[in-house]
Amino acid sequence: MGEKLTSPPIVEALCEFRFVPSDTWDWTIPGLLYEKIKGEFPERSQFKGLGVQIHLGPNAPPAADMRTGPERVQLKRSDDSAMVQIGENLLAINHLRPYPDWENFRELILNILQKYRDVTESVPLLERIGLRYINQIEVPQDKFETGDYITLEPPLSGSLDKPLSSFYQRYELVQDSPVGVLIHQTGIQRKKDQTVIMLDLDFGSEDVKHITDTDGIKTWLDSAHARVLDAFIASLNRNLYDRMK
Secondary structure, eight states, rough: OSOOOSSEEEEEEEEEEEEEEOTTTTTHHHHHHHHHHTTOEEEEEEOOOOOOEEETTTSOOEEEESSOOOEEEEETTTTTEEEEEEEEEEEEEEEESSSOOOHHHHHHHHHHHHHHHHHHHHOOEEEEEEEEEEEEEEEEEEEOOOGBBSSOOOOOGGGOOOOOOOOEEEEEEEETTTEEEEEEEEEEOOOOOOOHHHHHHHHESSTTTTSHHHHHHHHHHHHHHHHHHHHHHBBOOOHHHHHHO
């Protein structure tokens, strides 16, 4: 994102389009899209979401019953570096490591979206557009100062000011260019042999039905990326950001 970094912390970038529900959508669309992009995305798989029941008490009926979640078809590159996901009124483009740069990722997004529109033989109205970047910053396994890595330290003081085993913070920040919400999440993830600080930046706009052409989508993507980039730079300790260059 932004300046070319020699050691970027991005582990996944994701663009998601959600479309206004339409009677014209059917499950032949993933297969038609696969035929158009199988040269780049040859590996195909399908899965269902997990079923969930929510009970309010031991003898109460379920307050919510979701036994069969939504299906998605995943089309992957052979090296697992990128993936296209198609579900009912949903199209998502994921890019994992190695992440190229914004211009190349944006080109991939627009190319897949155009091919999706070709196979649907229509221009489905957009309900939501989202752009998300998930970053992981490696830190020492033992004691470290959170402020040496990110600017949003947990605001603990007095008897609560103790070494952190883990933490999680989430903020929803209203944006106006483009209009939307930036979900900003940070936290510590500990694995057996690695500790990382997670920086998850997810920008989304819901008032997007008026965006119907490629130029409009490109403008939204560039503006949303700029907001994510601003948040990324503002979230990192300046010395750490300079070392990533």
